[in-house]
Amino acid sequence: MRKKRVTLLAGHYGSGKTNIAVNLAFARRADGGDVAVADLDIVNPYYRAKDSEAELAAAGISLISSPFANSNVDLPSLPQELYRIIDDQKTQMFVDIGGDDRGAYALGRFAEALKKEDDYEMILVINGYRPLTGDEKDTVTIMREIEEAGHLNFTAVINNSNLGAETTAEDVLASVSYAEKTAAAAGLPLLMTTVREDLVPALTGKIEPLFGLKLQRSRIW
Amino acid sequence: MKDKVLMKGNEAIAEAAIMAGCRHYFGYPITPQTEVAAYMAKRMPKIGGTFLQAESEISAVNMVIGAAAAGVRAMTSSSSPGISLKSEGLSYMAGCELPALIVNVQRGGPGLGGIQPSQSDYFQATRGGGHGDYHMLVLAPGSVQEMADMTVKGFELAETYRMPCMLLADGTMGQMMEPVVLDVDDVKTVAKPWAVTGTKCEREHNVVNSLSLVPEELEKWNLARYERYAYIEENETRAEEFMTDDADIIVVAFGIAARVSKNAVVAARKEGVKVGLIRPISLWPFPKKNLARAAEHAKHFISVELSMGQMIEDVELAIRCSRPVSLVKRVGGVIPSPEEVLEAIKKVQL
Numbered sequence: 318m319r320k321k322r323v324t325l326l327a328g329h330y331g332s333g334k335t336n337i338a339v340n341l342a343f344a345r346r347a348d349g350g351d352v353a354v355a356d357l358d359i360v361n362p363y364y365r366a367k368d369s370e371a372e373l374a375a376a377g378i379s380l381i382s383s384p385f386a387n388s389n390v391d392l393p394s395l396p397q398e399l400y401r402i403i404d405d406q407k408t409q410m411f412v413d414i415g416g417d418d419r420g421a422y423a424l425g426r427f428a429e430a431l432k433k434e435d436d437y438e439m440i441l442v443i444n445g446y447r448p449l450t451g452d453e454k455d456t457v458t459i460m461r462e463i464e465e466a467g468h469l470n471f472t473a474v475i476n477n478s479n480l481g482a483e484t485t486a487e488d489v490l491a492s493v494s495y496a497e498k499t500a501a502a503a504g505l506p507l508l509m510t511t512v513r514e515d516l517v518p519a520l521t522g523k524i525e526p527l528f529g530l531k532l533q534r535s536r537i538w
Numbered sequence: 539m540k541d542k543v544l545m546k547g548n549e550a551i552a553e554a555a556i557m558a559g560c561r562h563y564f565g566y567p568i569t570p571q572t573e574v575a576a577y578m579a580k581r582m583p584k585i586g587g588t589f590l591q592a593e594s595e596i597s598a599v600n601m602v603i604g605a606a607a608a609g610v611r612a613m614t615s616s617s618s619p620g621i622s623l624k625s626e627g628l629s630y631m632a633g634c635e636l637p638a639l640i641v642n643v644q645r646g647g648p649g650l651g652g653i654q655p656s657q658s659d660y661f662q663a664t665r666g667g668g669h670g671d672y673h674m675l676v677l678a679p680g681s682v683q684e685m686a687d688m689t690v691k692g693f694e695l696a697e698t699y700r701m702p703c704m705l706l707a708d709g710t711m712g713q714m715m716e717p718v719v720l721d722v723d724d725v726k727t728v729a730k731p732w733a734v735t736g737t738k739c740e741r742e743h744n745v746v747n748s749l750s751l752v753p754e755e756l757e758k759w760n761l762a763r764y765e766r767y768a769y770i771e772e773n774e775t776r777a778e779e780f781m782t783d784d785a786d787i788i789v790v791a792f793g794i795a796a797r798v799s800k801n802a803v804v805a806a807r808k809e810g811v812k813v814g815l816i817r818p819i820s821l822w823p824f825p826k827k828n829l830a831r832a833a834e835h836a837k838h839f840i841s842v843e844l845s846m847g848q849m850i851e852d853v854e855l856a857i858r859c860s861r862p863v864s865l866v867k868r869v870g871g872v873i874p875s876p877e878e879v880l881e882a883i884k885k886v887q888l
Contacts (some may be wrong), residue, residue, distance in 0.1 A: 363709075363713045444544060446542065446543050447543065447544055448545055448549065451543070480543075482716075537798055537873065537876055
């Protein structure tokens with residue numbers, strides 16, 4: 318199956334959308350062609366795709382981001398360049414949508430154009446270790462709120478269940494049943510499970526498909 | 539997969555408060571603490587609690603006063619500029635002897651400042667902020683887990699001593715995500731025979747008030763309050779010590795600065811420098827005794843702060859200026875790096 322030109326990533330905030338968007342963009346770039354990451358987050362001024370600006374630039378991936386992201390300016394602003402998502406149809410787009418339904422309002426303006434072009438997928442990123450998405454019922458509730466706000470429906474689920482730096486292979490294994498139940502309740506295919514790259518060897522053969530996340534933000538504290 | 543959850547510091551505060559029995563939250567949004575309010579807005583209606591976004595911070599803090607006077611667990615949260623607005627209410631709360639939890643997820647100042655982390659409300663939190671002779675209990679969490687644990691502890695302490703308790707965090711602590719175990723099985727509640735709940739014609743009126751126009755009486759109130767403060771200083775001081783036993787140099791830092799400093803201490807130890815860390819957990823009461831004890835063998839102190847140097851005054855007072863104290867500071871929303879702290883450690887001439 319041909320890959321879709323636009324991959325929209327949405328979900329509860331803190332589910333790992335930004336990190337996955339950046340990592341998927343790297344993987345796609347390795348396959349060739351023009352790739353861009355678009356930061357559509359109008360909710361949270363912290364932990365943005367902009368954190369990975371240097372790595373993205375080095376890999377030849379363009380970043381479409383608010384000039385205020387990660388700055389000291391707390392404005393829910395979007396860059397005009399964002400229209401490249403729908404206008405620049407030569408570029409493969411990974412769009413990082415802000416958390417919850419509040420974040421997905423920003424997506425609404427592109428909904429009609431995306432539907433018309435009909436070459437997008439919209440992925441629900443889930444983390445069963447987040448308190449407000451701890452079971453399939455709560456997760457699907459948030460999913461429906463996002464769909465309503467963004468005027469687009471999800472097409473697949475990515476399981477990114479993790480406990481941050483402390484995540485173990487067991488934690489990921491324990492999340493599979495949650496992910497399967499959520500995908501079933503949502504009526505969507507479970508596309509893959511994403512894990513920190515160092516956990517890939519321990520989980521290979523146990524979870525499929527598995528995708529290792531290379532880029533992680535390092536912290537000084 | 540229920541034991542550990544991945545939470546933002548702000549969310550951990552909100553969920554821990556609910557688990558501690560708080561059903562009354564009054565707030566007003568401000569970055570970087572808004573997730574506390576957002577979380578409460580989602581959760582409170584489901585458990586029969588009250589989430590109310592007031593029309594202003596001043597209004598929110600006065601709603602907390604009302605709820606606390608009625609004897610319920612109440613809280614509010616804000617960030618630096620919002621806490622300034624709430625300071626009048628904090629003084630009234632102290633004067634009325636009302637317990638409540640106030641969360642300050644600090645950002646850079648003064649004025650509107652910025653939205654990045656800061657610790658420059660140290661003086662405001664530990665010296666009052668509002669008017670009059672008073673203190674608040676001030677707790678400084680150093681992890682998302684502690685954000686949760688100290689929220690519970692904060693309510694308990696506030697009610698035990700009938701005074702406001704402030705959780706003094708910063709933008710990093712509020713925004714960062716870490717695994718946390720929310721284990722609040724044994725919530726301590728405190729009887730409140732003083733609460734204004736209606737006499738039902740069965741008892742005298744309870745009066746919650748900070749006004750006293752007879753000078754001698756007001757003096758008596760203040761003296762009684764400070765007797766309690768002395769007891770708290772003796773019994774409720776909290777600090778963590780890391781590699782301090784043989785230390786020649788003591789780094790003093792709280793919150794996010796302590797986490798950065800700990801990395802620097804570990805790095806310096808690898809280079810053979812005898813350095814340790816004292817992390818004040820209660821900022822009021824300040825862990826003077828821990829520092830005084832360390833000064834018996836340590837020759838130099840370093841205060842690491844996200845401010846122009848506020849806690850350093852308490853460090854100097856705690857050791858009676860018996861040792862030199864240097865300052866590592868970054869302000870405006872910048873966090874000092876472990877390298878900067880390490881450099882300051884290595885610069886010390888013993």
